[in-house]
Amino acid sequence: DAKTTQPPSMDCAEGRAANLPCNHSTISGNEYVYWYRQIHSQGPQYIIHGLKNNETNEMASLIITEDRKSSTLILPHATLRDTAVYYCIVRVNSGGYQKVTFGTGTKLQVIP
Amino acid sequence: NAGVMQNPRHLVRRRGQEARLRCSPMKGHSHVYWYRQLPEEGLKFMVYLQKENIIDESGMPKERFSAEFPKEGPSILRIQQVVRGDSAAYFCASSPRASGGTDTQYFGPGTRLTVL
DSSP, X not given: OOOOBOOSEEEEETTSOEEEEEEOTTOOTTOOEEEEEEOTTSOOEEEXXXXXXXXXXXXXXXXXXXXXXXXXEEETTOOGGGOXXXXXXXXXXXXXXXXXXXXXXXXXXXXX | OOOOEEEOSEEXXXXXXXXXXXXXXXXXXXXXXXXXXXXXXXXXXXXXXXTTEEEEOTTSOSSSEEEEOOSSSOEEEEEOSOOGGGOEEEEEEEESOOSSTTOOOEEOOOEEEEEO
């Protein structure tokens, strides 16, 4: 299984870009990087995923390094509602399907 | 398009009772996953089911826990003879398919089980 390493916590000023890093140095060539977030006590919310190209959607941008050993999730204009735990996940192939394994994530605090 | 539905949202049981948690996947999704989250911890995979089949139950305790996803109706996670250590949030996720590709799992709001 490819493991991910994330800082346990980060602060970001409201209105600023939040850049959340993730290391996945043992990722395999066919494994995707996924990001989810969990706002207090709610179910995890899918944000974005990518393989090797940078991706952008209405929520965030995902920047994956060329060697794919790390990535950064960018929330371009953080709001107070973005305060949550952010999980970086690498999809693992197991028994013909892809198990999702959550780590401890990064607790992002957006400050007014 | 309704998301993943879970009920009840909160469940209180006394030690020794049974807990039944229900999950209705998103429309068009035939793959269901159950996760457990203990207080202050991350989500732990429990079981993956397709209609009428358990595909992977490697994360589920061997005793007292069972899961099903019948041809009709919601998926059920059943915990018999609950103990205080079963107190947790149980999340269900669904996806349209699971073989290869990048099938995103979408999560429900969870059921918070409290065992007194």
